[in-house]
Amino acid sequence: MATNVPFSDQKSGQSNGNRKGVLKIAGVSGGVFDRFRAFTDLAKDASIHVLFGDWISEISMTFRGNERATRALDAEQTAFEMSFVAMLKPAIKDIAKNKQKVAVNAGSCDPEALANIVQQLVKDHGTNLKVSWVTGDDVTEKFMAMFENGETFPSLPSDLSIEQWGQDPICAQAYLGGVGIAEALRHGADIVICGRVADAAPVVGAAMWYHNWGREDFTQLAYALVAGHLLECSSYVTGGYYTGFKKELLFANNCTNLGFPIGEIEANGEFILTKETNAGGIVNIRTVTAQLLYEIQGPLYYNSDVTARFDGIKLTNEGPNRVRVTGVVGLPPPPTTKIGITARGGWQAEVHFFLTGLDIKEKVELVKQQTLESMGDYQKEFQTLTFNVTGSVPTNPKNQASATVDLRIFAQSRNPDLMSAGAHKGVAPDTPSFGKWCIENCLQGYPGGTPAMDLRQSVGKPFFEYWVALFPQDQIDHKLHVFDGKTISVPPPTNTQVYPRQQDSYDTSSPLLLDTWGGTVRAPLGHIVHGRSGDKSSDCNLGLFVRNADEWDWLRSLLSIEKLRELLEEEDTGKKIDRFEIPALFAVHFLLRDHLDRGANSSSSYDILGKNVCEYVRCKLVDIPKVFYDRGTI
Structure with a gap:
């Protein structure tokens, strides 16, 4: 039976031993599809203290949230990321041998279930690695109660009230910080399974544990937050998505097997970004700058544990593939955290046509008019119906491929029959359906009319709507479940700061005339x-x-x-x-x-x-x- 024990504030909790110097932490996954070799290869490096990875995106959150919400109807539903198990399996013995720690968010919407699987897995491999898990991100019940009592949950992107969303929420997840992870490591966990913690939270938690930082060491925590932001997308910071890829990667024959990133975090928070030495890719000021600028909202970067100020950050080269990060300012966290709310949107489908050569605009218009005529009054049942052209035809094209564009007819509807008719045996061929309406005009269509022959996309598949708002941290039941049966409640931060919803925004001061530099x-x-x-x-x-x-x-x-x-x-x-x-x-x-x-x-x-x-x-x-x-x- 689980027993409750008190939360130990960081600096008075269990010691991390007599470790000194630098925490070496490696990012081994930026998504459910990332290269599986990372765990296996980096677990062999005994100098690395912590392996962490990000398995959750807004897309996966909606799918896993729906799976959790429908589990009562389907006991076989899993609401976590099994790809983590496949990645972890070949690395287990090296992790145990090198006494490394692992912290991941692959638990998604069911961290306990994944933790149980992982605990059995490490046992089957003959190790005694200890597995703990963190909960509290599932705030569906409290969210629904607040929603029903009139809480407006304004959208972070649009500021609209959730009442204007027009959807029926089925689940809500709050973004947790790294404190629960730090507590798990202090209590002896080797592997920590989390649900929806912020992408950078495992780095924050690992650094708190390793350096024994307190919850109000905001400068150090802010550095760890920035380090986590840079590391969590794995090879994005080592050359992936890098706009200098031609000269520095492709033409340099350095574009395959990009190395996974490693952060070296010092006791004062400052850190160095580097990568595996025996793999490709690059780490330089430009690759780090690119990742630093990725998916941020403004000069302030909010987290449940700390707020980091970005606009004073400095980067310095300290040798090949080594960039030092300084200039980070730490501020108290807000009393709120981000919440992601999922609803079932309906079904969506699409049909593609290929248009070649002349009169593209007129050909599109012909397809549009004929398709809409076929749909008749059923048009009203589509929430979304678009006719989009991708590509353009150059003057005097050199080949047929370059003279061809893609017309995509895309539809969304809450009517499953309208989107899926014809997908099952026994459905009459004259049943109204999106796919039928798109295709039936081919023989009266545009010159060269050619549909994409794989029509599986014309059959509706579920899609989800997602609403992002703020949620009070003091309403979150954040808990650590220790491998030995103990349960520890993780309290919300007490030193917080309320920030305006609108961050600083400005055009440049004293702009120069654009002819200042001559021709x-x-x-x-x-x-x-x-x-x-x-x-x-x-x-x-x-x-x-x-x-x-x-x-x-x-x-x-x-x-x-x-x-x-x-x-x-x-x-x-x-x-x-x-x-x-x-x-x-x-x-x-x-x-x-x-x-x-x-x-x-x-x-x-x-x-x-x-x-x-x-x-x-x-x-x-x-x-x-x-x-x-x-x-x-x-």
């Missing part, structure tokens, strides 16, 4: 400007930075909010855009509020994760000072 070359912005973009729910962040100090004044003067809207052109939604600068990194950051059509779970766009917003903006033409352009392109 210009009309060329894509990305010829000399690096960048990274990404999603947070339906928000999209965009960070752009230059290579050299003397280019900084030009970049900050050029990239105003108004100029970004001009570059976005037809992609500008007209919604709010926030802007701030990180001068030491020569970086301008934008937050495009509510830009991504409800986010990854339900978006009608191909760019569901916002990662191509950066690449779109970088390809737009601007006047680049010739003196900068002549240095060579990225």
Whole structure:
């Protein structure tokens, strides 16, 4: 039977032994699909103290949340990430041999079930590794009670009240911090299984344990938060998604088997980013800057344990593949944390046509008119119905492929019959269905009419809606479940600070005239400007930075909010855009509020994760000072 024991405040809790110096922590997973070799290879490195990984995204949260919500109907449903077990299995003996610790969020919506599987797994491998787990992220019951009592839970991207969402919530998960992980390690756990902790929380918790930091050591905690932010996407910081990939990776024959990242965190919080020495990829100021700018909202980065200020961060090269991070400012955490709320959106499907050569616009219009005529009054049953063209035909194309574009008809509906008719035996061929309406006009269609022949996507599949808001930390039942049967309640932080919902946003001070640098070359912005973009729910962040100090004044003067809207052109939604600068990194950051059509779970766009917003903006033409352009392109 479990017994309750009191929470031990960090500095008065169990000691981490007589360790001194640097915590060496490796990021072994940035998602459920990441390369499986990381655990196996890094577990062999006895110098690494902690292995951590991120298995949860907003997409996986909705799927696992739905699985948990439907478990009463299907006892076979699992609500955790089994890929973690597959990755862990071949590394178990080395983890035990090298006395490493493991902290992951792969428990998703059922950390206890995953912990039980892992405990049996380590036993089967003849080790005595201890497995503990952390709960409290599931706040569905408290959320529903507050919702029914009139709490508005305004959306972080749009500020709209949840009543305007029009969906029926089925589950809610709060983002926990790293304190429960630190407590687990203090109580002897070797492997800590969590659900929805913040992506960087395992690094925060591991550093608290290793260096024996207290909950109000905000400077140190903020450094650990930044380290976790840089490490949690694995090879993103070692060359993945890097806009300098051509010269520094591809042409250098260094683009395969990118190394997984390693952080070396010192007792004062400062740290060095590096990577595996026997693998490819790079760690330099540019790759670290790109990951630092990824998926942030403004100069303040909030976490359940601490708030980190980003706009004073400095990066310094300390040798090949070694970058030191300094200048982080730590502030108290907010009294709230982020909450992700899942609802069943309905069913979605799509049909593709290939259009070639001339009159593309008119061919699309023909398909649209014929399809809508076939649908008749059933059009009203679609929440979303779009006709989108991907690609364009160049003048005098050199081959047929380059003269062909993709027309995607995308639909969402709450009517399963409308989206799935024809998917099962016994359904009459004349039953109204999305796929039938799209295809039945082929023989009266456009010149060269060619549908994609794999029509499985025309059959509806479930999709989910996702709402992001704030939730009070003092309403979270955060608990650590120790391998020996003890249960420890983890109290919320007592030293907190309320922050405005709107972060600082500004255009640059004292911009210089854009002819200051003399003659210009009309060329894509990305010829000399690096960048990274990404999603947070339906928000999209965009960070752009230059290579050299003397280019900084030009970049900050050029990239105003108004100029970004001009570059976005037809992609500008007209919604709010926030802007701030990180001068030491020569970086301008934008937050495009509510830009991504409800986010990854339900978006009608191909760019569901916002990662191509950066690449779109970088390809737009601007006047680049010739003196900068002549240095060579990225």
